Amino acid sequence: MKTTKLFAAGALALAMGLGATAAKAQEFINVLTGGTSGVYYPLGVALADIYGKGIAGSKTQVQSTKASVENLNLLQQGKGEIAFSLGDSVQEAVKGNKEAGFPAPLDKLRGIAAIYPNFIQIVASQESGVKSLADLKGKSLSVGAPASGTELNARTIFAAAGMKYEDLGKVEYLPFAESVELIKNRQLDATLQSAGLGVASIRDLATSVPITVVAVPKAEVEKIGAPYVAATIPAGTYEGQTADVETAAVGNFLITHSGVSDETAYQMTKLLFENLPQMVAAHAAAKRIDPAKALDGMPVPLHPGAERYYKEAGILK
Helix, strand or coil: CCHHHHHHHHHHHHHHHHHHHHHHHEEEEEECCCCCCCCCCHHHHHHHHHHHCCCCCEEEECCCCHHHHHHHHHHCCCCCCCEEEEEHHHHHHHHHHHHHCCCCCCEEEEEEEEEEEEEEEEEEEEHCCCCCCCECCCEEECCCCCCCHHHHHHHHHHHCCCCCCCCCCEEEEECHHHHHHHHHCCCCEEEEECCCCCHHHHHHHHHHCCEECCCCCHHHHHHHCCCCEEEEEEECCCCCCCEEEEEEEEEEEEECCCCCHHHHHHHHHHHHHHHHHHHHHHHHHHHCCCHCCCCCCCCCEEEEHHHHHHHCCCCCC
């Protein structure tokens, strides 16, 4: 009888222990990224690996999405814990800009960190004869997935240049890799891609066909203003690119939502900066991630967990 009671007690303790472990494993972190041929995705894979190893009891997942706009809407719905997004998309999300893909203001978004800038990269096949923004008139251009951060960038650049989609011969709303395949097959003249320098899709294109990297002149960028800044795509970034090219850049951010616990947000912020070499190994764009600049231009309130990290690190007083 005593043995039976001891066995029963032991079984109960084991069940309770397993139950606690199972409960702990419910710390689920879904990392919202972008298309697999962009920069968000490989960085998201690295981030998920870092969090999976560094946050006790966590289970991580990487979700490929249409990037910024979709990511922010998913965060608002609680369908992700951390997401990559362009700064201007975050601004429009807070406003609830319907044209940008936000039917209502997103009030649950919270900041983790400013990371690296996206460069607006307009690339045409040399065969198309496109050498400037004006040359795009009457030509076919892919502006990114519908209502994506890239597509929002395209609208902004066109407006600054006094152009409209109607000026183009054809507009395609395609992810990076699909746009590149169409150019290779002579079914598309150019693609606009908002991404870190050296993005895989454009590297692939440049090694397949002769390309022209089209400038976005500094004067046009200055018309737009913050969060856009004038930037340069250095010569040699892509095969066949022999000169520096002027363009626009806009900052990327890691964003979470108010429903994520303070401790998880703290760990997500801390582990990001403690594992930058792993991020850089995933994509060179991460070389520009700097904790000293992590609060620059943050478009939403910081998550209290992230705020705790920045205070501990002496970045926030």
